[in-house]
Amino acid sequence: MTFMSKFLLYIDPGSGSYLVQMIIAAILGAMFYFKNIWFRIRTFFTGRKRDDKKEPGA
């Protein structure tokens, strides 16, 4: 743990975090693509709409 903390002291604040965001965006993008197809199929049959925004504690 001590070794890791010392190691992390020499990492710039953005390092790695850009890469993480790119990977996450790619995964979410792929999921969004497939979800969209699924929702289109579902809406076609049921007419139900999706709701996205949640409030804290809801």
Next chain:
Amino acid sequence: MTKRNQVPDLTGVRRLGGSFRDPAGFLFFENDIPLRQVNPVYADNFKLLTGSGLYQELSDAGQLISHEIVPEHKGLDGKAWCVLRPKWLSFVSYPYEWSFFQLQQAAVLTLDINLKAMAKGMILKDASAWNIQFDGCRPVLVDTLSLERYDKSKPWVAYRQFCQHFLNPLLLAAYCDATVLQEFIFRREGFSAAYAASRLPWRTRLNLGILMHVHLNKRLSVNTSGSDPAATFSFEKLERVLLHLRGMVASLKPRASKTTWEDYYSGSISGEGYLNEKAAVVEELIQLTNGITATDLGCNNGYFSRMLQQAGYRVIAIDSDVQAIDQLARANHQSPVNSLLTIVADISNPSPALGWRNSEDKQLIDRLEADTCLSLALWHHLYFQYNIPLADIAAFTASICRQFLIVEYVPVDDKKTQIISRGKEQLIPGYSREAFEKAVSVFFRIIEIRMLSEEKRIIYLLKRNT
């Protein structure tokens, strides 16, 4: 604030100890009025902030602190591009004093501001929990200068800080222990992905959000050194990441455990009868006080804090029980009147002065002073559980109470006192009604005395000696 905590300057104007990290500007005090200096380096961003309509949109929604521009002011060092007078907040609190719900509200606010800003061509350059304050029950971004021009080709520079200050502590509080948020006291940089990953249960790896934002993040931040890849990001991609984070944060719930106070009233033998009588007495005594601010020390579920609120006070409700405060914060959020701020703090061990030169966060007892103080069923805890002499408790209470004190004396043969005094029989002779009245009369004079029939408890209305 002591002299040591102030940055020396030649003008006699006080620069706030904690405001030095951002080259864009800083906060200083002039005749006790907080002002924010905007340096020329931030001028373009400031023009964009106001010109794009973003400032108006955010401040109208109560999400960003509103300000007025002070005309002709050259700032503390004479080099200001402009000087702002932000809206005054009567009480400053810090992340380690917030309950789960409050940190969650602050997290959602940070993401909402970022999303609104992106739509107007700006973005948050940092996402520190210390940039958020509570104006009553509502979180508000107080660091106006943390918004800068948005480069759509880049991911969010403050993403890691957001995870460390909001996502990781909330996840730990949701999956491990709700009291983890108080670790902010010694985790000023927040909760690293490595730390969160080490404490979160293994099953969280099966949750895609946590797998990506914590476990993957930990792996990449350790294994990646040097520069990031030449990023080719887009508005849509970042928006997707932020919306995903928002959904994740908003759906979290604190891990439940039995609270200290959960059945304090319902579990007591007298229960409802006692509470009703006490409520009537306290309400009557509150009507005899006047002032603007009030503190409720050891507020439990906030029943009496809300009584103070209804009497027109701006109230700070304090308890060390994170769950009681969390429930109160949730109820408070629904309240139509925004004049109550909930604080997690232990009166026997209040938050210290923290940060660089101990001058970034003020210690709690320097922030607590109020016109009226409510201190119900607290002194016997301080006396028997923490061995604090009555004279000391009276002196402390007097130091944070400008005018009125409503205090409950719980006698030594009370069932609750008997529980906490067990094994501390040597303290019993020093605890009596006479000793209590002697201790308070050094600082206060007694205005009213009300005996509660059921438990032989006594409620006093005291006025501070001038």
